[in-house]
Amino acid sequence: MSSSTITVGFPLYPGCTLLDFAGATQVFAYTPGFEVVWIAATRDPVPTTESVSVMPGATFDDHPPLSILFMPGGGSDGVGAAMLDPAFQGWLKQTAAQAEWVGSVCTGAFILAAAGLFDGCQATTYWSARSVLELFPKVELVPGYPRWHLDEERKRFSGGGISSSIDLALKLVETIAGRDAAQTSQLFVQYAPSPPVHAGDPTEASPELVISVTQSQASFTAGLIAATRQVLACEGSAA
Template identity: 40%
Template sequence: MTPTQRRHFLRAAAAAMTASPWLGQAADSATTAPATNEGMQNLPAHWTGKEQIGMLLYPGMTALDFVGPQHMFSSLMGAQVHHIAKTMAPVTSDANLTLLPTTTLTRAPRDLDILFVPGGGDGTLAAMQDAAVLAFLADRGGRAKWVTSVCTGSLILGAAGLLKGYRATSHWATRGVLSDAGAIESEGRVVRDRNRITGAGVSAGLDLGLTLVGLLRDQSYAETVQLLAEYAPEPPYNAGSPHTASPAVRAMTEAMFPQFNRKARAALIARKEGRRRS
């Protein structure tokens, strides 16, 4: 991409990605230069799409599971990102961050390019047993071009019957539960199997979202989005993986999950038995 193309990309992106204050400032700066269409015709046609993206919201979800991918999805020029919940009431995350739905399960687009599910703790367990949520996911997921999740969101996809026979991942401490959903437990920051893309724990949502940006546009577009986000992590500690964390830290973290895993397995088994009886 030439410098001229990059400038025009930012200008076009600023118009389409109004959710980003950084891009809004870039657009303001661009208006100081003479208006011109020079180079706009050189923008690849596939850089602007018409994707319908559905992101599930539910009480008790982990906010970063949702916000990281949402930042990336909202950078797709021409795409429409829907925040979908059971009602239009504000949804409070497990850390008391409140998010606003833009539509409901019943009003959401029937055909989605991306269906996305975030994870959480007790809220995830509740969603795994919510008949309306699971029916929505099974319906939309059966037609979506990409069925995606981050962290324990994959367990909700599993409860909806969407991961049977697919390789998938989750938060490292819950990954073993995926087999109860008929999924093939796989280790990886982002795991892709056909049209299923699942991310590992919490912060992996940024990687998952950026992966989809590259798939739906191209590498240059995705790299520009990455640079705009200045996404080049340099964490102050090297404990972000069970392979690098100290044994004491890993043991303390693992001790937080046995009860969650037992309840998640029970929910998946009950769901499986319910489908068998029906």
């Protein structure tokens, strides 16, 4: 790794979502001057919500210095466990203090919020989890359903759900390395989305579909609420 290399680290945990980090990885990997490392507690395979396991390239103890700390989201069980894991949270705080940029996509926002890394910042998250993120009193929810949000002064970023990781990564590349670099990566991965259907967020989907999907995610939402309340209760007792 040269001194000019921008290293992007994705912390992985059981139950993280594959596209949250794989999509962004593709963008960074095709950008000159960037390198990607998948990091986990051990080098054992990490199971994702898609029932596909991936191999981390480094551990929390031996990864290279990170320029960008990019937290993927996941299911409520995996996210909740990461929010409440003292070792994981401690590593996040220590590593974030040394990284230039820190942020998340999808429900990864909850893991960073639990570590206090979005305190005083605006952030976004998965569309159906937005109201839960508002439970963190020091986090300001970005209005609407943006696929990416950057705070260039605080060097914080966040993205909407799952596929937003691609847009978010491109925006980070554009901000850090310039528009030409972002467009080059975009062309390499042929990212020119033209979906055959248009129901990607509640502003495009029918009200009936939004209600149906929201109801199907009841246990997911309940899990995030429970973990968030537990984090806040611990903070309150420690104050």
